[in-house]
Amino acid sequence: MIYIHIPFCRKACHYCNFHFSTNLKTMDAVIAAIEWELVLRKDYVQGEINSVYFGGGTPSILPPGTIQRLMDRIRQTFNVVPDAEITLETNPDDITADQLELWKQAGINRLSIGIQSFFEEDLVWMNRAHNALQARQAIELAQQAGFFNITIDLIYGGPTLPDEHWRENVATAVALNIPHLSCYALTVEPQTALDKMIIQHKKEEVDPDKQSRHFELLMLWAAEAGYEHYEISNFAKPGYRSRHNSSYWAGTPYLGVGPGAHSFNGSSRQWNVSNNTLYYKRIGQQQLPFEIEYLTPEQQVNEYIMTSLRTIEGLDTSKLSPAEAERVNQLAEKYIRTNALTRNGSCLVLTNAGRLLADGIAADLFC
Structure with a gap:
């Protein structure tokens, strides 16, 4: 996209x-x-x-x-x-x-x-x-x-x-x-x-x-x-x-074009310079004016946790490594007990009450 x-x-x-x-x-x-x-x-x-x-x-x-x-x-x-x-x-x-x-x-x-x-x-x-x-x-x-x-x-x-x-x-x-x-x-x-x-x-x-x-x-x-x-x-x-x-x-790779636009290919994230004049001058020289960040395995897991937990489908722990899935499931128990999360098979899904706390819950589940 x-x-x-x-x-x-x-x-x-x-x-x-x-x-x-x-x-x-x-x-x-x-x-x-x-x-x-x-x-x-x-x-x-x-x-x-x-x-x-x-x-x-x-x-x-x-x-x-x-x-x-x-x-x-x-x-x-x-x-x-x-x-x-x-x-x-x-x-x-x-x-x-x-x-x-x-x-x-x-x-x-x-x-x-x-x-x-x-x-x-x-x-x-x-x-x-x-x-x-x-x-x-x-x-x-x-x-x-x-x-x-x-x-x-x-x-x-x-x-x-x-x-x-x-x-x-x-x-x-x-x-x-x-x-x-x-x-x-x-x-x-x-x-x-x-x-x-x-x-x-x-x-x-x-x-x-x-x-x-x-x-x-x-x-x-x-x-x-x-x-x-x-x-x-x-x-x-x-x-x-x-x-x-x-x-x-869903973590699908995408291309972002224009000043300040971000792109993601699964393993790295990059973003164009947020300056209109510098942007068009660099492009005119056939240079791509961006910075790049290569994601560690831990960052990729955290990215998945953050984005998937926001959706109605939830965080599918079967997509994590066995060790990560066990860690996340253990941490999630306290939120299940307080009715902030529910289980749907291998997925952890926010309840309406949990949606009020989404960012904090995701951060708690990070690596």
Whole structure:
């Protein structure tokens, strides 16, 4: 699978810690470099490509025809299967009937729309580029254009989001017949604008108890609406799991292209420089501007524990060495006794209570 990182946004969301720039002057040079990096790294992933994901940043900010240009390059360079899942991350304010048609022509068959909230006060607090009206209109426009494989992002646990508004956000998504939801607790990442504003007492701190309550309510409401909670942050109607993200959690090798993009081949992880100018200049010299980390056997086991435990299938101890399986099963006993984990054959699966403690449980099971 292939991930394309488009490092541009119209506006900087206060909570975001992904690599992006609101300076669009280097966009043409970066896109040309992404095309060339695809060629330079054509042998990184072997076999057929069943998923392409345009993330960012804000890929929907690209000028008309650019997604088509990049997809043409991908198809020329890799063996993309006819029914590949081709996802485009979009902001509501970029969605128009004309753009939707161009994206369809380019082969986009799945939209990931960054709604975050259907309430104006939340969007203003986050410094989002769209408003509440655009949030609803974007979904309706996409459905009218024939996009039905849609996922939306929602953020919970923020200071401006009371329980009742969180309920309405989820209910609105259900009413709009959205088949996939990605829901994230508002996280205060170091060095972000939000982090600095909280330190300066310009923004209210996040309440962890509120976040836990919102997550518990989310699990209840999503189950009642017929969504499968197939990964900690992801909920899908039958047949609408994200093929791309599911491959990440299964440990499938992938190629990441663009400034700041990460790649993984099973034994090593590498990441491109998070600097747009340095990126396109190095690519122009036919140099790959990345750092690499080779994973030890212990790190590979820990990677599997961390990703598999987040999924509905759970951590399959039969995939570990006998010694590791015995160690993990022994450590898991205390979480089984407290109803944070259950056993399903050789698999350890988080309960709803355990999902609140997922990171801590995984860390406890590490080598």
